[in-house]
Amino acid sequence: GALDGEEQQAVEDGLTQALAADWLKVAPELGAFYNALGRHAEAGRLYEAVAVKEADDDRKLRAFLHAGSAFVRAGELPKAEALLHQAIEIAPRDSRPYRQLLSQVYAGKEDLDGARMLVTKALRNGADPVPLRLAFAEAAQKLGNREAARTALIEALPKQGGSFEVLAALGRVYLQEQNFDRAALTLRKAVRLKPDNVAAVYALAMAEEGRYRFAAAQDAYLRALSLDPKDDRVRERYEALQRKVLENQ
Secondary structure, three states, rough: OOOHHHHHHHHHHHHHHHHOOOOHHHHHHHHHHHOOOOOOHHHHHHHHHHHHHOOOHHHHHHOOOOHHHHHOOOOOHHHHHHHHHHHHHOOOOOHHHHHHHHHHHHHHHHHHHHHHHHHHHHHHHOOHHHHHHHHHHHHHHHOHHHHHHHHHHHOOOOOOOOHHHHHHHHHHHHHOOOOHHHHHHHHHHHHHHOOOHHHHHHHHHHHHHOOOHHHHHHHHHHHHHHHHOOOOHHHHHHHHHHHHHHHHO
């Protein structure tokens, strides 16, 4: 169960005392404790202090990433941005700090131009383009710019011959744009790569329904339901389609 105020205080006191003995080991635990209580700014400050003290680059990077996330949750975007840029300096080719900046900071600031510049910088530094373009597309979609999202995802495709994540994300953009033929084509490729991904199968069903291919849509809805029988949303769409088919016979 949830800890009451007194128990929380006891845990915090215990962790704070342990902090004196083994600072780098205990601080992340105390940070996680603060996050769990919604005290995100305190968590952020602790992770930042760990990052500054830590000698090992990998652990330093992780601490900066945790600090960035905590400050985003605290609503302190400029602080999060500064720390994530410090993470980039440690590991310029690691895609994680860029992805966090794109999906958490730039989306939060509604700054798509800044996001574009960051992607350019990341690519120059040799970071993996696919996760970057995915994160940029996600930020663009959050800001309602489907065209920018679509362009980024199409750019991510050829290098991979098609990763599931890119195909599924691109299919969903086409679906939102009501470009049902393109959506069905793209989502079919995604489902071929991961036949048991419920979200992709469900999106494919909606695309097929959108282009009036009701038999294909019924198959896909049934497949989604067999993968997740408890999903009421899928069941409702399937039953509505059944009624539509009966009415049109």
